[in-house]
Amino acid sequence: MNLVYNVVFFLSLALHASAQVPSKCGAPPSYPHTQIEDMKPKKGISSHVQKVLYRCAEGYTQNSGIRSIKCQAGKWTQLTMTCEKKNCGSAGELFNGYFQYMGSFYGDKANAVCNEGFTLKGMEYRICKDSGWSGEIPTCEEGGEPQVVPAEVTCPAPSVANGVKLSETVSVYRVRDSVTLVCSEGFLLTGAQQLTCGPDGQWQPELPLCLPFNDIIESPKPDGRCGVPPYLSNAHLSDCCRAQADFGPGHRVRYSCAMGYIRGRGTYYSTCVSGRWTPVTLRCERKSCGSAGEMSFGHFVYTGAQFGDTATGVCNEGYQLVGQNVRNCMNDGWDGRVPVCEAVQCAKLPEVVNGEINGHLEPPYVYSTVISYRCRVGKLIGTSELYCTKDGTWSAPPPECKDIKCPYPKVQYAQMTRGIRMPLEFGDSVTFVCFRGMVMNGPGTVTCSLDGTWTPALPTCQYRWY
Template structure:
């Protein structure tokens, strides 16, 4: 090989090496995946000047004003994006619910919102809504309507009164004259939309038995009404005693009225208390509970109790005192 040929061959070798070095130096690795986007396609090799388009992941949408293209530069690196070119899809806060509440963890695509009503209200509509790709919550917002219990029922020979049939309302039952209520006097509208308890009844009955000021009922019969022939037995209050000739019993008669009640208890009388020598006595009365107060004349001292009381046994309690000379 001549000197000229050798020189030309060396030049060619230098040019080939330079080109190969430049090619190796300017190649880029595979383009990176982003948290919000991925490359549209991937090649085996990327050289200086090659570009890659990115597509937004599900749940994101592109921002037209921001480039989604990465370029392989002379240093073998992919150009950096100045800012995110994909915006996260968001349905924003779901509609709130009157007389209820909404619970959700996020507002992005695929999120769900659960609706519940407060106590006493019933949900109408779906209890769950989802954030869709069009950035809207699907379906319509449910509603919470106050629970209604409807009619509490009718009572024969009586009436029912109430303001309305909604949750926590009460229906009050009462009977016509000559009848007595058996059962609960009211029913309440519950959260489940039903009335509490059961419908009471109105039974033909004598009215509540009379209670005179001098006596009390020994034991009220175990019943909520007073049918014909039922009897009521009385006992005298302290300070009164039975009249042996008058019955302390009354009975419900056929016309649903009580038999006559006579004064079968007489007030206890103690009479006049004993007087004392060389002394005086002041009394408030001679019947049960009365008091007698003793005192001595001038020059005498009282020995014993100065006060005595008329007891339920028709006697003055204790003994009369004495007045002794000083």
């Protein structure tokens, strides 16, 4: 009887003890268009995750289902939540024009098109973002020159479940901005720690994962199994292995160069051998875009010619740029087109009364064009030669041709020694000399001025008194 009682007692203890040992699940699975938001450990056992909460990725919204899974009998339950792309709806009403939609869902563009006779002022297109259509609605104005503002390329805020940004949080991430990520306590970073906003609006390399530390590091691996494959700069693992943390002996994983990078040397593979991954020899280098093109009457200023670099078009003096001035080195080469440099033009000058242009010169009057005037009647007042400057303005106002005559100058007891001709016109000068024995009061030389008078006033001659 005692023997039976002891057997039953020890069996119950064993069953009770086994019931206290929780079934442990591996890394939570990944689902399309979702991100892990939170992981809740089992009560009293901080290293074992019991429940995982998901959320829809940026640009997606929850359509149906429950957004959590649980660890049951060593396996994760299936996520029933589904996420669909956000719909931005209408991009707005464009008066005297319309929007040409490539779509109205997240990532789609709506190009602004003006009716004939109207020109676009503002952003040339709007992009469907997580918060709605980007930018403001442009305007279509009658006539005039287009003033198109290129849409700025930005990256969405990097969101990694159980991750924390070390760099300062900003509202807008522009091309070449960088952020540094670390994982919350109890989680290990798998992937790149520093991310850079690429010219295509995507983070490079791709977002990393923060996986439970105990599941990856502390969980003992059976004879010869491997953990997370090694991180490789500017490269990523194939889709099948990104969220996996346990690999058997002989398992081979493949790396691929990230967008904008190309294989320079080495092999794409690493193999699990005796609990260790063989060294990854792959080296990914930035793609080269080469020359951004040749600009007539201008040139490109490069930050470089590799992926992520820019080339800015600059026109020579007296020329203005038509088109987009900046080209970005993308995954498939330089974006946009080679801009054009057109000569600056000056407006047609008004006609000069009683004057004419020397020679025959028809508009347009481009940079460095020289115009020379002459008077048919009267004298030329101002500059006879004008040239079109680099700013599209004339070097001086047009001259005037004025028929200005001064009365014949008479000075008693004096004679003219210079300037004796008729008629006496604007700019003519005459000089007087008093008769012998006389002295002169005032200047001896006077000039015909714009108002038809002599400047300064005519002199006088008086007898010399001893």
